[in-house]
Amino acid sequence: MVGGNNTFGKTICSICYEDLKPLVEDLQSISICGHVFHELCLQQWFEYCTNGKKKNCPVCKQTCSEVNVGRLYFQSVGDTNDPSTLSQKPRDCEENPEELRREVKRLEGKVSGLSLALESQQKEFNDVSEEVVDFFIICLVAQTIREKERKLI
Ligand SMILES: [Zn+2]
Ligand SMILES: [Zn+2]
Secondary structure (H helix, E strand, C coil), X not given: CCCCHHHCCXXXXXXXXXXXXXXCCCEEEECCCCCEEEHHHHHHHHHHHCCCCCXXXXXXXXXXXXXXXXXXXXXXXXXXXXXXXXXXXXXXXXXXHXXXXXXXXXXXXXXXXXXXXXXXXXXXXXXXXXXXXXXXXXXXHHHHHHHHHHHHC
């Protein structure tokens, strides 16, 4: 897959496959191998890694740790035109991963609860629709009987 000209020029984060936007997003690089990711993506990846094996680079599997990771700072010519990108310093993003993790847990619980409810509702719906079909057949039979009776009269 070397030399694919079609994708040339696009810089993406190998974790989420979104574009890397150096001037508006917080990016981090693993100093050992040089691979670059979104800061949040890399943090999440490291959290995922601690569940089992050693931490490594999602691209080249080079063993590393948070110590080997550094924030990247880009200098842009257009900075003066758009001060909002400068003033939006990463402080609030770094706030607390703990709370984020709790939020994720809460949402995950909600999702599994909802899908359980959906499942049981689907089952109920199937039961009901079978009953409806039975009822419909009975109605049809009753109607044909009534028609026959009418003809007899
Ligand atoms: Zn990413
Ligand atoms: Zn790497």
